[in-house]
Structures are given as C-alpha cells and as structure tokens.
Amino acid sequence: MQTSAFSPHDHSRCITSAIGHAKSLCADRGVKLTPVRQRVLELVWQSHQPIGAYELLASLAKEGFNSAPPTVYRALEFLSGQGLLHKLESINAYVGCCNPDTPHQGHFLLCQDCHQAQELDSQYINLALKVSADQHGFKIQRHTIEIVGTCEECLAQSTALEPTP
C-alpha cells in the first residue's frame, strides 16, 4: 500500500492488493466474495475518490449485472461488514479500506479539490476522542471522523498558479 492516496503512485497495485487481500480474508472467514460483491469492491477501488451507490449501480448496469438498488446496497453492506470499505457519511459515498484486517472506523482526509480520500488511523486522534469522551463519562462505540480540506498536491498546484507579488 502506498503512503498516500494523494501522491502519484501506481494505483493498479492498490487495486490488485485490495482485491487479493479481500479474497484471502473472505476465504479465511468462510464468507463468500461473490462476483457482484467483488465487482463492487473493484469499482470502489477504481480510484481514491469515494463513489456513490447509484454511480456504482450505473457501472454494474453497463456490465450486465443486475441493477436494482438492493443489489448494490447489499454488496456495500457485506463489504462494509467485512471491513473492506467505509462509508463517508458527510458525502454519502464509499471508499475502500486500506487495512481491513482489524475492525476500525478510521479517520478520513477528504480533498475538496481532487475529491480523493485518504484513510488514517491516528492514535493521536483516537486518544483525543477517548480523553474527551472519558471526561464526560461517555463510552465510545463507534465514530465518524471526516476532515475536509485541501491535500498537499492540490495546495502545491494552487500555490504554483498564484500571481507573484
């Protein structure tokens, strides 16, 4: 896995790695990565841009898969349940998980310029959440952490385009 979704990299390796990982993981767990489930996962991994359910559905339809909404929502539910992808709540879109072995919700950087997402699992953030929750006697079950802004690459591009003073 590359260090950042935002930096240029050989993304085909992301895809093959993710799919390979998913296959072995599902085999280990005794659950079925059926054709439609695998195809949805591949489509989600087509890029680091989170993708919406109905966009996935349109792709499936073009490829001759069944294309009623439950098809894709069931696949997304399965993949999410296996920790193979995450839903980004603030944009109703789905992105592949970089580290599906252990259950987690992750933290996401969303670039509003290139629309790519990078998953983190920062122990700083986890600790800060825990400390804040503890202060209120609150027991954390899960969380949604989505940070919107501009990634390093897009910042560099916009800086390069600025008029020189």
Add this chain to the structure above:
Amino acid sequence: MQTSAFSPHDHSRCITSAIGHAKSLCADRGVKLTPVRQRVLELVWQSHQPIGAYELLASLAKEGFNSAPPTVYRALEFLSGQGLLHKLESINAYVGCCNPDTPHQGHFLLCQDCHQAQELDSQYINLALKVSADQHGFKIQRHTIEIVGTCEECLAQSTALEPTP
C-alpha cells in the same frame, strides 16, 4: 448553559437562552430571524435529541406554517449559516448549537440509548486533527466529528439493571 445535555437539568432555560441568544446575535448581524426560522430553531431546541428535517416539517404543518420541504430546508440553511445549529451527518438530523458566537463545526457525543447529543469543542481533538492533517501536508477547512456510544446516565442505568454476580 448547563454542562451536559445528558444530565438532568432545567431544559426550559436551555431553550430561552438559545432563542434569546439567537435574537440578539441576528440583530447584531443585521439578519432576520423570521417567524418560521425562529420556530424551527425552537423546535430544534425542544430537546437535546437531534431532529430530522421532515419531523420539523410535520411540526410546522400542525402549527399552520407552510409545510413544503423547501420551507424547512431554507430555515435550516439560514440557521446553520448563522452557526445556530449543526447538522449531524451520520444521522441526518439537526441539533442546536451551544455556542453560536464563533464559527466552528464542533464535536458531538451521540448516545445511542437516550438519543441525545452533546456538543464539545475539545482542544485536544482539534489539536489531534491538526497534527494528523499536518503530517500529510493537508490543510483543514472543516470537519465532521461524531462519536456514538453510551452516555454516563444511560451507562449508570444499565449497570443498575445488571444481575448481581
């Protein structure tokens, strides 16, 4: 303002404080807290449970207000723009802001038992987000931080009900 939405408190004071605050704040800013906007804000503040747009709409309808979706979404957009409420993205619901003077996105504790929400603005969390973003050269514009779990009161209740060993 009370220290916690979860603890028992005189909630009528939350409401009057929030509405009074909103009135003076809108007056200061030269924007209009019209009847429907004020009523939506009051409805949002009816409790510390985040409320959905269509539930607000149903209440408005009962009270003789116009009850087409744009009415409530416009009010929510105005109130959100003035920092008087927040949308909780993970549940598509809206909750009054405790501290509308300064712009912020806040951090939310959502109790899955009593369905109440407590807004925080933890500097620990803000710092952790900033550190993580900085490590990736990412410039934060806004964020969605929603922590789901069980509040202190509900934990105490469930503990009290547990069978003694």
Add this chain to the structure above:
DNA sequence: TTGACAGTTGTTATAATATAACATAGCATT
C-alpha cells in the same frame, strides 16, 4: 435421491432525505 435449510439474488415498490426552478409577496430606498 431428495428434501430441508441457509444464504444469496431478483424484483417491485416505497420510504426518507434534499434540491431545482420559477412565481409571488413584503419591504426598504429612491
């Protein structure tokens, strides 16, 4: 073999959330 079961998929309909587009009304300034 066959039938019972569990899991998966197909199909239809509908729920829930949100916005586009354009018309009308109120209100302040000139």
Add this chain to the structure above:
DNA sequence: AATGCTATGTTATATTATAACAACTGTCAA
C-alpha cells in the same frame, strides 16, 4: 409609484436507501 432585494410559496423532481417477498443455489444429512 418604481426599483431592487430578501424572503416565502409552490410544484416538481433528484438523490439516497430500505421493505417485502419471491426465486434460485449450494450443502448436507436422512
């Protein structure tokens, strides 16, 4: 009164997601 701005009314539609039930598929044991 005419103008322009903000807010509201109205109709229609877009977007996201789920309910409900039927049909198919493979497994395994009687």
